[in-house]
Amino acid sequence: MTSETTQTNQHTIAVLVDNEPGVLARVIGLFSGRGYNIESLTVAETRRGRHLSRITIVTSGTPMVIEQIKAQLSRLIPIHEVSDLTMEGPYVERELALVKVKGAGEKRVESLRIADIFRARAVDSTNETFVFEIVGTSNKIDAFVDLMKPLGLIDISRTGVVAISRGTESLEGDD
Amino acid sequence: MTKEQMNGSEIVLKALVDHGVTEVFGYPGGAVLPIYDAIFKQNRLRHILVRQEGGAVHAAEGYARSTGKVGVVLVTSGPGATNAVTGLTDALMDSIPIICLTGQVPTHLIGNDAFQEADTTGITRPCTKHNYLVRSVDDLARVMHEAFLVAESGRPGPVVIDLPKDVLMAMGDYLPKNKVALKSYKPQLKAPTKTIKDAVAMIKAAKRPIIYAGGGVINSGPKASQLLTQFVKATGAPCTLTLMGLGAFPATDKQYIGMVGMHGTYEANMAMHDCDLMIAVGARFDDRITGRLDAFSPGSKKIHIDIDPSSINKNVAVDLGIVGDVAHVLEDLMKVWKASQAKIEAKALKAWWGQVNKWREKDSLKYVQTGQVIKPQHALCRLQEMTDKLKREVYITTEVGQHQMWAAQYLAFEKPNHWMTSGGLGTMGYGLPAALGVQIAHPKALVIGVAGEASFMMNMQELSTIAQYRLPVKILILNNFYMGMVRQWQELMHGSRYSESYMESLPDFVKLAESFGMKGLRASKLSEMDGMLEEMISHDGPVIADLNVDPKENVFPMIPSGAAHNEMLLGPDDKASESNSQTGMVLV
Ligand SMILES: Cc1ncc(C[n+]2csc(CCOP(=O)(O)OP(=O)(O)O)c2C)c(N)n1
Numbered sequence: 001m002t003s004e005t006t007q008t009n010q011h012t013i014a015v016l017v018d019n020e021p022g023v024l025a026r027v028i029g030l031f032s033g034r035g036y037n038i039e040s041l042t043v044a045e046t047r048r049g050r051h052l053s054r055i056t057i058v059t060s061g062t063p064m065v066i067e068q069i070k071a072q073l074s075r076l077i078p079i080h081e082v083s084d085l086t087m088e089g090p091y092v093e094r095e096l097a098l099v100k101v102k103g104a105g106e107k108r109v110e111s112l113r114i115a116d117i118f119r120a121r122a123v124d125s126t127n128e129t130f131v132f133e134i135v136g137t138s139n140k141i142d143a144f145v146d147l148m149k150p151l152g153l154i155d156i157s158r159t160g161v162v163a164i165s166r167g168t169e170s171l172e173g174d175d
Numbered sequence: 176m177t178k179e180q181m182n183g184s185e186i187v188l189k190a191l192v193d194h195g196v197t198e199v200f201g202y203p204g205g206a207v208l209p210i211y212d213a214i215f216k217q218n219r220l221r222h223i224l225v226r227q228e229g230g231a232v233h234a235a236e237g238y239a240r241s242t243g244k245v246g247v248v249l250v251t252s253g254p255g256a257t258n259a260v261t262g263l264t265d266a267l268m269d270s271i272p273i274i275c276l277t278g279q280v281p282t283h284l285i286g287n288d289a290f291q292e293a294d295t296t297g298i299t300r301p302c303t304k305h306n307y308l309v310r311s312v313d314d315l316a317r318v319m320h321e322a323f324l325v326a327e328s329g330r331p332g333p334v335v336i337d338l339p340k341d342v343l344m345a346m347g348d349y350l351p352k353n354k355v356a357l358k359s360y361k362p363q364l365k366a367p368t369k370t371i372k373d374a375v376a377m378i379k380a381a382k383r384p385i386i387y388a389g390g391g392v393i394n395s396g397p398k399a400s401q402l403l404t405q406f407v408k409a410t411g412a413p414c415t416l417t418l419m420g421l422g423a424f425p426a427t428d429k430q431y432i433g434m435v436g437m438h439g440t441y442e443a444n445m446a447m448h449d450c451d452l453m454i455a456v457g458a459r460f461d462d463r464i465t466g467r468l469d470a471f472s473p474g475s476k477k478i479h480i481d482i483d484p485s486s487i488n489k490n491v492a493v494d495l496g497i498v499g500d501v502a503h504v505l506e507d508l509m510k511v512w513k514a515s516q517a518k519i520e521a522k523a524l525k526a527w528w529g530q531v532n533k534w535r536e537k538d539s540l541k542y543v544q545t546g547q548v549i550k551p552q553h554a555l556c557r558l559q560e561m562t563d564k565l566k567r568e569v570y571i572t573t574e575v576g577q578h579q580m581w582a583a584q585y586l587a588f589e590k591p592n593h594w595m596t597s598g599g600l601g602t603m604g605y606g607l608p609a610a611l612g613v614q615i616a617h618p619k620a621l622v623i624g625v626a627g628e629a630s631f632m633m634n635m636q637e638l639s640t641i642a643q644y645r646l647p648v649k650i651l652i653l654n655n656f657y658m659g660m661v662r663q664w665q666e667l668m669h670g671s672r673y674s675e676s677y678m679e680s681l682p683d684f685v686k687l688a689e690s691f692g693m694k695g696l697r698a699s700k701l702s703e704m705d706g707m708l709e710e711m712i713s714h715d716g717p718v719i720a721d722l723n724v725d726p727k728e729n730v731f732p733m734i735p736s737g738a739a740h741n742e743m744l745l746g747p748d749d750k751a752s753e754s755n756s757q758t759g760m761v762l763v
């Protein structure tokens with residue numbers, strides 16, 4: 001086999017599903033049962049009352065595995081659409097993280113300075129701690145987290161990636 | 176117009192009747208008592224009482240496979256549902272349409288570890304095509320109709336409907352079946368014209384084509400088998416079938432080169448290996464078919480026709496995937512083929528058949544019957560000869576093991592839906608209840624369950640069901656006193672250390688039959704065999720025939736696991752290469 005067919009790549013996949021009990025378990029069970037990777041997964045109902053949820057999955061695999069993942073997802077009965085954003089053209093991808101840093105003196109000041117560069121906001125502060133809110137690509141959040149480590153990072157909560165295609169494409173269609 | 180009000184149980188039964196169901200295989204219990212009460216009060220549905228819920232699912236599988244209809248199962252909550260799990264998994268692997276109704280504790284008790292509560296939808300999620308927990312009687316009719324749509328369309332499969340007892344007792348409206356459609360589920364039946372044209376172009380250019388067809392042809396309906404036959408004739412190519420595909424193409428046709436795969440014929444496996452174009456029709460490149468993947472048919476282009484997009488490029492990368500129903504695709508393919516007066520170059524085809532016939536001359540299914548010790552292969556050949564003479568329809572089910580492979584190799588299937596076996600899951604205990612289900616569907620037919628003595632014992636409680644409904648099923652046990660297939664692998668791969676594979680303390684099968692009021696027969700010498708088989712066939716009630724066969728016989732030819740198609744063992748004197756047996760050891 002050529003290196004092109006055996007190389008593992010990361011893909012961001014958007015999935016539109018009926019918002020019904022068990023649907024997330026079906027998706028997660030599919031990934032664990034068939035041994036696929038989940039790097040991140042987010043899910044929420046998109047518009048109240050339409051009973052549709054959107055799941056964004058970041059996964060990785062060879063081209064054949066990625067093709068399988070999409071085909072297997074499409075096979076689940078409550079799934080309406082599966083879109084491989086990585087393959088299907090330009091898209092925007094964002095993640096939000098809340099990062100708690102504990103420190104005093106120069107370190108505390110330094111954390112504020114870095115937060116400013118990253119356009120992270122302090123959404124909570126005590127005498128000893130800040131909670132920063134940062135939005136961006138996962139890489140940007142990774143970089144921010146790395147810089148905060150020596151400054152007293154004690155807790156992180158990340159949403160996982162949400163993503164949407166650029167331009168006029170739509171997964172849901174209009175109402 | 177006022178809507179029809181009825182209770183949940185009546186909605187369930189009405190939906191079954193509206194979908195043409197006439198038989199239900201089941202076993203009662205607390206959570207489904209309301210349904211049993213509704214069954215008691217009507218006479219349109221016949222309930223077949225099995226002896227264990229696992230038997231109900233296999234019976235429904237046999238029923239479904241032999242009729243093309245959905246098989247329906249009814250079991251109680253908790254242990255009733257968990258007992259059904261093996262059958263559901265079996266049906267999923269072999270794409271058999273099943274609706275399994277499971278009782279559930281009342282909705283307000285769900286999650287409380289109530290008596291006989293099990294998380295049935297959780298447990299069956301990975302072993303069904305889809306499942307439902309019905310939380311309100313208002314959803315019940317819709318779910319029933321959806322379940323039929325899901326179970327029988329596209330790639331068929333099992334669907335579980337979990338029914339809390341309060342939902343079964345609540346009053347609700349009946350929604351007619353034509354009011355239901357599923358937005359997110361629309362299997363593609365017809366393939367795009369372009370892929371059909373591309374396929375024709377590839378077939379025309381082939382010099383060494385082979386058609387490899389599987390269970391998907393059977394699932395697509397009898398018309399698909401007819402179209403497959405036309406297609407094989409039109410191209411002139413050799414045709415091989417998978418274990419699940421037997422009957423999709425007539426076994427006695429000259430273009431049939433036998434079963435493919437681990438215990439397929441030499442000519443079929445060699446032709447798969449050396450072809451330049453493989454046309455897979457409703458077959459899924461299972462590991463029992465491909466052998467070692469990186470050595471699988473290395474020089475061929477591949478076309479794959481399948482209704483399930485996820486089957487395409489799963490195990491083997493193909494050059495052209497055609498997503499669609501086999502009958503639809505073959506019909507379109509034949510149209511384009513005829514319209515363009517396509518032909519495969521005659522000279523090339525002749526040379527290819529020359530090669531195939533050379534492989535055929537090896538006669539890879541030959542066996543030697545001498546003396547009085549019965550060879551199982553010979554028993555099956557004689558059975559085939561005897562049933563050939565009958566005017567009746569003959570249906571065969573099997574258990575799992577050596578006898579299953581011999582039945583696949585030595586019995587000849589001319590038509591689809593006459594061969595019922597557990598292929599994907601390989602479930603011992605499938606054959607006896609499946610035979611029962613087939614006989615329910617075809618009361619006049621000759622139904623023969625070819626069994627191993629070990630598998631037979633896995634669901635032999637269903638003898639009682641057979642007795643109760645006076646089903647004239649014939650169980651032919653090829654009794655080798657071993658879990659023969661296990662013994663074979665121990666001999667070939669584990670230095671003949673026969674660990675726990677000998678069948679100690681078997682019952683006296685003749686007396687066992689008699690204890691259920693059936694006929695029991697036994698033959699242990701060749702001179703007794705024909706008479707016993709004839710008596711079994713002609714007896715008009717159920718029979719258990721205990722045929723004592725050579726305990727040492729192995730199934731050949733064989734592609735040892737981890738080996739390629741052109742590395743077959745043809746008989747006991749062939750040895751697997753050392754490196755292959757090392758890598759093969761870890762495979763199943
Ligand atoms: C439920 C189940 N358990 C275990 C196995 C593993 N297995 C495959 S074949 C076989 C032996 C079958 O013995 P028998 O029914 O006597 O058939 P034979 O091979 O002797 O013809 C076993 C144990 C299986 N397929 N199914």
Ligand SMILES: [Mg+2]
Pocket residue numbers: 576627628629653654655656657658659
């Ligand atoms: Mg045996």
